[in-house]
Amino acid sequence: MLISFCCAGTKSQPWLEGLHAAFPGAEVEVWSAGAPAADYAVVWTPPQQFIDEQPRLKGIFNIGAGVDALMKLRLPPGVPVVRLDDAGMSVQMAEYVCHAVIRHFREFDGYEADAAQGKWSYRKPHLRQDFPVGVMGLGVLGERVSRALTQFDFPVMGWSRSAKSIDGVQCFSGEAAFNDFLAASRILVCLLPLTPDTDNIMRQDTLARLKPGGYVINVARGSHLVDDDLIALIDSGHLAGATLDVFRTEPLPAAHPFWRHPQIIVTPHTSARTLREESLTQIAGKIRTLEDGAPIASLAGVVDPNKGY
Ligand code: NDP
Numbered sequence: 001m002l003i004s005f006c007c008a009g010t011k012s013q014p015w016l017e018g019l020h021a022a023f024p025g026a027e028v029e030v031w032s033a034g035a036p037a038a039d040y041a042v043v044w045t046p047p048q049q050f051i052d053e054q055p056r057l058k059g060i061f062n063i064g065a066g067v068d069a070l071m072k073l074r075l076p077p078g079v080p081v082v083r084l085d086d087a088g089m090s091v092q093m094a095e096y097v098c099h100a101v102i103r104h105f106r107e108f109d110g111y112e113a114d115a116a117q118g119k120w121s122y123r124k125p126h127l128r129q130d131f132p133v134g135v136m137g138l139g140v141l142g143e144r145v146s147r148a149l150t151q152f153d154f155p156v157m158g159w160s161r162s163a164k165s166i167d168g169v170q171c172f173s174g175e176a177a178f179n180d181f182l183a184a185s186r187i188l189v190c191l192l193p194l195t196p197d198t199d200n201i202m203r204q205d206t207l208a209r210l211k212p213g214g215y216v217i218n219v220a221r222g223s224h225l226v227d228d229d230l231i232a233l234i235d236s237g238h239l240a241g242a243t244l245d246v247f248r249t250e251p252l253p254a255a256h257p258f259w260r261h262p263q264i265i266v267t268p269h270t271s272a273r274t275l276r277e278e279s280l281t282q283i284a285g286k287i288r289t290l291e292d293g294a295p296i297a298s299l300a301g302v303v304d305p306n307k308g309y
């Protein structure tokens, strides 16, 4: 068995060692143009050439949850694309989003600014019922985030394609319910996959539907958000600000206005990191399952090419 590793911007050695340890009899190689064709591919944003040089792949394993970069390629028909299914990301995402919501709700930025000036001053506490949080995407990450937010007694709403039922979360589904979901939300969290349906989903007309004083937390992909529309809505006072972890261009260019906007917090695509050990264990387990002849449908995280996630 040959496993080819083709992951842009990733230190390969520890991954190769992990795959070797899981499959001592296998060859595990970092891909380079013209290398022998592999049985399995472990990838992150591979070039089209990598795919084109793989006539006998049995599975493509993405070392992230989002497969939007892969879905832009011409992929071999019938070869399963498998994304990470949590692998330690949902707890990180819950930490990040709860932190961002609470930081905004409790005005901790304001307290920090006061403290920096040696000021002992109180702010009027807000009511939780005035800060309903809407989570777009109730998949592996969005569901965990929604549940975590309910633990802080925020009113929590969720929106997904298919109908869901999550304790303590008011669930909306489908396009027809989108406007009602937005109108009921003040803080909007994006945990959607990036697909043609969700590209630019946070733009002037959709963000304008949020309750006054709205706040955006984007932890999915930069292309979900129209940057200029966000800035215009903050500057007009309809939105109070945003916490952004993902951007159209990453790293975020030095001249981008998000860096300097006083009501926008920027983090470097770090809300839920790929954890190598968890990911290797998950990928190795799935390769073994396929090698044992189990049906593809028995694996968690198999991407539906029609849905694009
Ligand atoms: P899942 O596939 O488990 O969940 C996706 C959710 O989005 C599902 O609930 C799905 O609905 C919903 N959805 C998809 N399309 C639509 C649509 N058109 N309308 C309404 N709902 C829709 O993905 P994950 O939770 O694992 O990950 C979500 C995204 O988070 C990833 O795609 C990735 O881009 C991003 N991410 C970001 C990270 C970061 O560090 N910033 C780290 C990891 C992931 P349904 O359930 O009905 O199918």
Ligand code: OXD
Binding pocket: 063, 064, 065, 066, 067, 272, 273, 274
């Ligand atoms: C992912 C990511 O999709 O890291 O897993 O963004």
